[in-house]
Amino acid sequence: GAGVSQSPSNKVTEKGKDVELRCDPISGHTALYWYRQSLGQGLEFLIYFQGNSAPDKSGLPSDRFSAERTGGSVSTLTIQRTQQEDSAVYLCASRPDRGNYGYTFGSGTRLTVV
């Protein structure tokens, strides 16, 4: 596609429920990143994919968070047993390959846990 697509754009869920957030990167982009943006906190790195592998998961805040990527394309971020502190905008970004730093971000999924 022309850009990074994320769905849903907004998600309201009850505390304790599981949620899945989807990212469709730009076609051909091998690197994919998930970031979390909380109010006034900037962007916090969560996980990095190169192809289908995730060599850097160091930003995942707890074992309730997981992510996968299939076919070197679509990625899904799953949050289990959501908590109110999980409320944030979850951003996905992709770039062509290593050494090419041109990140393209999607518009994000705004997650609200009530």
Add this chain to the structure above:
Amino acid sequence: QQQVKQSPQSLIVQKGGISIINCAYENTAFDYFPWYQQFPGKGPALLIAIRPDVSEKKEGRFTISFNKSAKQFSLHIMDSQPGDSATYFCAASSTDGSEKLVFGKGTKLTVNP
């Protein structure tokens, strides 16, 4: 530990004025320093970036100044326009590892007409 510190948190300038946002970093392994612009409801968009082998980079009204010895870099927006009103993030990354970006906390810029 916040690896990239950004200031000010908010900035108000008049149309035609100069907007200056500053960032400082700690990790000497960082070798790529981009600035991102974010409008409400949108993802950040790359504005301009610099590597440490140059001290300044200019693209139109936007200039990055880089001071390697002080581990500081700044964004200057010349002739600021109301359309520049947005949140600006500085960031840094290293070619080692995941090349993930470490972001500052952002500066909300308001340009008054």
